Structure formats: C-alpha cells, structure tokens
Amino acid sequence: MFSPVESRRLYRQVADQIRLMIASGELAVGQRLPAERDLAEQLSVSRPTVREALIVLEVEGLVNIRMGSGIYVVRQHAATVAGSEREPVEGPFELLQARAIIECAIAEEAAGCATTEGIALLDEALTRMSGGVNDASTVLAADRAFHTGIAAIVGNATLIRVTGEIFDMRMTPYFAKLASHFEGPGTWRSAVDEHRTIRDAIAAGDGAGAKAAMRAHLTLSQKRFSESFGEELSGEEQRGRSKLPAKGTTKT
Amino acid sequence: MFSPVESRRLYRQVADQIRLMIASGELAVGQRLPAERDLAEQLSVSRPTVREALIVLEVEGLVNIRMGSGIYVVRQHAATVAGSEREPVEGPFELLQARAIIECAIAEEAAGCATTEGIALLDEALTRMSGGVNDASTVLAADRAFHTGIAAIVGNATLIRVTGEIFDMRMTPYFAKLASHFEGPGTWRSAVDEHRTIRDAIAAGDGAGAKAAMRAHLTLSQKRFSESFGEELSGEEQRGRSKLPAKGTTKT
DNA sequence: ATGCCTAAATTGGTCAGGCCAGTTGACCAG
DNA sequence: CTGGTCAACTGGCCTGACCAATTTAGGCAT
Numbered sequence: 001m002f003s004p005v006e007s008r009r010l011y012r013q014v015a016d017q018i019r020l021m022i023a024s025g026e027l028a029v030g031q032r033l034p035a036e037r038d039l040a041e042q043l044s045v046s047r048p049t050v051r052e053a054l055i056v057l058e059v060e061g062l063v064n065i066r067m068g069s070g071i072y073v074v075r076q077h078a079a080t081v082a083g084s085e086r087e088p089v090e091g092p093f094e095l096l097q098a099r100a101i102i103e104c105a106i107a108e109e110a111a112g113c114a115t116t117e118g119i120a121l122l123d124e125a126l127t128r129m130s131g132g133v134n135d136a137s138t139v140l141a142a143d144r145a146f147h148t149g150i151a152a153i154v155g156n157a158t159l160i161r162v163t164g165e166i167f168d169m170r171m172t173p174y175f176a177k178l179a180s181h182f183e184g185p186g187t188w189r190s191a192v193d194e195h196r197t198i199r200d201a202i203a204a205g206d207g208a209g210a211k212a213a214m215r216a217h218l219t220l221s222q223k224r225f226s227e228s229f230g231e232e233l234s235g236e237e238q239r240g241r242s243k244l245p246a247k248g249t250t251k252t
Numbered sequence: 253m254f255s256p257v258e259s260r261r262l263y264r265q266v267a268d269q270i271r272l273m274i275a276s277g278e279l280a281v282g283q284r285l286p287a288e289r290d291l292a293e294q295l296s297v298s299r300p301t302v303r304e305a306l307i308v309l310e311v312e313g314l315v316n317i318r319m320g321s322g323i324y325v326v327r328q329h330a331a332t333v334a335g336s337e338r339e340p341v342e343g344p345f346e347l348l349q350a351r352a353i354i355e356c357a358i359a360e361e362a363a364g365c366a367t368t369e370g371i372a373l374l375d376e377a378l379t380r381m382s383g384g385v386n387d388a389s390t391v392l393a394a395d396r397a398f399h400t401g402i403a404a405i406v407g408n409a410t411l412i413r414v415t416g417e418i419f420d421m422r423m424t425p426y427f428a429k430l431a432s433h434f435e436g437p438g439t440w441r442s443a444v445d446e447h448r449t450i451r452d453a454i455a456a457g458d459g460a461g462a463k464a465a466m467r468a469h470l471t472l473s474q475k476r477f478s479e480s481f482g483e484e485l486s487g488e489e490q491r492g493r494s495k496l497p498a499k500g501t502t503k504t
Numbered sequence: 505a506t507g508c509c510t511a512a513a514t515t516g517g518t519c520a521g522g523c524c525a526g527t528t529g530a531c532c533a534g
Numbered sequence: 535c536t537g538g539t540c541a542a543c544t545g546g547c548c549t550g551a552c553c554a555a556t557t558t559a560g561g562c563a564t
Binding site for chain 2: 048059075
Binding site: 011045046049067068 | 516520525
C-alpha cells in the first residue's frame with residue numbers, strides 16, 4: 001500500500017478516536033463527554049474541528065448534544081454507518097436474496113393475523129400502484145407502501161422500519177441507473193399482479209401461500225433485473241470511460 | 253406533553269434546506285454545489301455553519317466533499333437516515349418479535365448451506381461467549397458475532413448488515429437500563445446453551461430445527477426480559493406488548 | 505499550432521478568538 | 535423548606551485569517 005500519508009480529514013480522525021473511546025467502554029453509555037473546549041485541548045486540535053467530529057457522531061446516533069448542558073453517549077455501536085465512501089454497495093442480487101428471506105417470513109406471519117383494516121391498507125397501495133404505472137415516482141412509492149404495509153399488518157414498528165430500510169437500499173445511483181433501463185409500465189404491471197396474489201393469500205389467511213407468492217414476486221423481480229443485464233452490458237460499452245473526457249477536445 | 257419548543261439548531265436547518273434542494277432536483281445528481289463561501293452568503297449564515305451542515309449531508313451519504321475541488325451531489329434520497337432524534341424507539345418486545353421473525357428465517361436458510369468454515373465461525377463466537385460470561389461487553393460482542401455469523405453462513409452481506417443493525421437496536425439507554433437488572437452470568441450461560449442448540453441444528457443441515465431453536469432462544473430471551481419488568485418500572489412504558497408469534501405448529 | 509510545465513486562482517480544511525444563549529446548581533430571601 | 539436570583543459552565547454561531555489540495559490559465563520550448 002502506498003498510503004502512509006494518511007491525509008484523511010482531521011475531523012474524521014477525531015471522530016474515529018472518540019468513536020473508539022465509546023466502543024471500548026472508556027466512555028460509558030449515558031456518561032457526559034468533556035466539554036468541547038477541553039476535548040480540543042486534549043486532542044490538540046481546534047474547537048471547530050472537535051465540533052465537526054461531534055456532529056458526525058451525532059448524525060450517526062452515537063451521542064446526543066444538548067446545548068448548554070453537554071454531550072452524552074447514547075450507544076456504543078454505529079448502527080448504520082451511511083458513510084459516502086464506505087459501503088462496497090452490496091449487489092442488487094444480494095439485496096433481492098435478503099429481501100426474499102426476510103419478507104417471505106413477514107408475509108407468512110402477516111397471513112396469520114390479517115385484519116380488514118390491514119387488507120384495506122394493501123388494497124389502497126395496490127390501486128395507487130396500478131393507477132400510476134406511467135409515473136416512476138408514484139409507482140415506486142406505492143410499491144414501498146405495499147411492502148411496508150405487510151409489515152404493518154403484523155403490527156410491529158420495528159418490522160415496518162426494517163422493511164422500509166431494506167427497500168430503500170435500492171436507492172443507490174448504481175441501482176437506479178440499471179433500473180431505469182428495464183423499469184417500465186409493462187414490468188410494473190407484472191409487479192402489480194404479483195402483489196395482488198400476495199394480498200389475496202394474506203387476506204385468505206394462507207401463510208404458506210403468502211410466503212410462496214412473495215418468494216415468486218422477488219424471484220421474478222430478480223429475473224426482470226437479470227434480463228436487462230444482457231442488453232445493458234452490450235450497449236453500455238462506450239459509456240464507461242467518461243472519466244477523463246480529454247480536456248482540449250471538448251472545444252470546437 | 254407540551255410542545256417541546258425544539259428551537260432547531262441552525263446548521264440543521266441549513267442541512268434540511270440543502271437536502272430539500274437536492275430532493276427537489278434543483279441540485280441534480282452529480283452536479284457541483286456552490287462553494288462554501290457562496291452558500292454561506294446566499295443563506296446568510298457563516299461559513300462554519302455551512303460546513304457543519306455539509307458534514308451532516310456527507311455522513312448521510314448525500315454529497316461527496318472533495319477538497320480543493322468542490323462538493324458534489326451523490327444521490328437524492330437518504331437511504332438510511334440514522335438521525336439521533338429518530339422515532340420514539342420501539343419497545344423491547346417489539347424488537348424481539350421482529351428478530352424472531354427475521355432471524356428464524358435466516359437460520360433456516362443457513363442450515364441449507366452450512367460450510368465447515370461457517371460452523372467454525374459460530375464455534376469461535378460460542379467459545380468467546382461462554383468464556384466471558386462475567387464480562388458484559390465481551391459476552392455482548394460474542395452474542396452479536398454469533399447472530400451475524402449465522403447471516404454470514406448464507407453469504408449475503410445485506411443480511412449480515414441487517415442482522416447487525418437489528419441487534420444494535422438494543423443499545424438504547426432505556427433497553428440498557430432494563431438489561432442491567434437481569435443480565436448476569438446465569439442468564440448468559442442459558443443463552444450460550446440455546447446458541448449451541450441453534451449451532452448444532454445448522455451444522456446438521458436441519459432447517460426446521462434451526463428455525464425452532466432460534467425461535468426458542470428469542471422466546472426465552474423475552475421471558476428473561478419480562479420477568480425483570482415487574483420490579484423495575486410500572487408497565488406504563490410498555491409499547492408493543494405483542495407476544496412472540498408462538499405458533500407451535502410450524503407448517504413447512 | 506502543439507504539448508508540457510509552472511504559477512495563479514479557486515476551494516475545502518483548519519485555526520484562533522470572541523460573543524451570545526441556554527443549562528445548571530449554588531446561594532440567599534421569604 | 536420553598537422560591538427566586540445570579541453566576542459559572544457549555545454549546546451555538548460568528549469574523550477573519552492562513553494552509554493545503556485541486557483546478558485552471560498562461561508561458562515556454564518544441
């Protein structure tokens with residue numbers, strides 16, 4: 001490795017160091033951190049740098065900054081590190097497999113405790129989805145509402161949140177770019193049909209059927225996705241190297 | 253509750269405003285934002301405030317800050333916003349129910365594709381756990397390693413991440429306070445035994461057994477938890493008191 | 505003209521010092 | 535003991551400056 005320079009931004013280093021102190025238990029949960037001015041002195045950096053590092057930790061949910069009072073440790077683990085230059089970005093297929101495993105179980109569970117209100121929730125999402133197959137954002141929102149709606153039937157806020165988060169993982173630029181090449185009214189209509197099958201199984205209280213329908217839905221999603229890969233790779237050849245557009249040649 | 257007043261900090265308001273501009277498409281993906289100095293002037297705030305707001309957006313993964321060059325929009329939607337003032341923390345029982353549904357499915361899946369290396373991973377976590385029943389942080393880390401290890405057997409990074417995140421949800425002060433009153437060498441030893449049962453089922457390729465063992469483990473966790481409820485807090489704060497699925501007849 | 509190299513302009517990164525506003529706890533009057 | 539006041543922290547925000555990385559433009563030799 002050629003990186004002995006370690007030109008990482010200073011406030012990130014400070015954030016890492018404080019994060020480490022929290023993880024190691026040196027700073028217990030609930031404990032108050034030293035004042036910003038003291039931290040700056042101890043770490044031999046300026047107060048703005050300490051402030052920036054603390055804001056990072058606050059956004060990550062590790063600490064709670066209360067003005068006039070102090071900074072308090074909330075938890076030890078950075079649950080979701082949404083750093084921009086981290087995440088090797090799990091592939092789309094990996095994501096769909098994970099969704100298959102998790103959402104099948106949720107659908108099976110939902111079938112066991114379906115209420116009329118819950119089914120109405122799914123129906124509402126279905127109508128919105130079928131009526132908006134021509135508008136990408138509308139149909140995407142309805143798609144999301146359907147999947148989180150199934151979790152809502154179980155009546156568990158944590159499940160709703162996890163379902164939503166795992167759904168939103170497709171909102172990466174890479175995923176979006178691929179999706180834009182195969183998503184269309186046709187594919188969305190197929191998705192609506194599959195959704196309806198799931199809904200019917202849940203409404204009938206058929207756990208195994210709901211599980212199977214959900215698995216079929218996500219499997220077909222994967223198939224639609226992989227089919228677009230073939231033409232994608234053939235037509236995408238020339239677009240890949242737009243990194244250095246030859247400085248002088250862009251001019252007339 | 254009275255209105256919390258909530259005088260939001262300025263850099264948060266600035267972050268919200270920029271986030272809105274990105275979400276509305278006013279700032280397209282890939283586009284460069286105005287320089288920090290210009291943003292400060294346009295928004296009538298100081299440059300440090302703009303900087304703090306931009307760091308928030310960077311941690312959220314919305315923008316990419318490249319020093320000497322500028323700030324660029326990475327994506328529109330904040331996939332997982334791990335804000336510190338998140339929704340009112342779902343209750344412990346809700347969390348355990350969600351884990352039961354999700355991790356049972358993962359355990360079942362893992363039993364179908366267990367490798368010797370995967371089992372070794374679980375064994376390693378088990379030895380660490382049984383050897384550290386007297387140290388809370390050690391045993392907790394090993395506990396986490398075991399559960400994410402099951403997801404690792406499936407070989408899906410997304411599953412590993414979700415499992416870890418859902419595990420970390422217990423790291424809230426409220427949860428920790430409760431846990432400190434009933435967690436002890438005895439309860440941890442029981443947990444180790446339950447873990448071992450799960451490990452054996454997975455190693456044997458017994459999907460149904462792994463699922464049942466995982467469900468038993470989380471059910472017993474809930475029981476250990478609920479027993480400590482009576483003496484501590486008046487059950488007022490119990491949200492999501494829903495029991496675990498408790499379907500003894502698992503249809504396959 | 506062409507291509508490379510250097511210097512200047514631009515932009516983020518960091519620092520110093522200061523003032524304001526909210527929080528907290530000690531202290532004093534009742 | 536109760537209630538209110540005040541002073542010492544502590545975070546929030548600002549001004550202004552300098553440094554380092556990057557980009558861009560200009561000059562020089564080919």
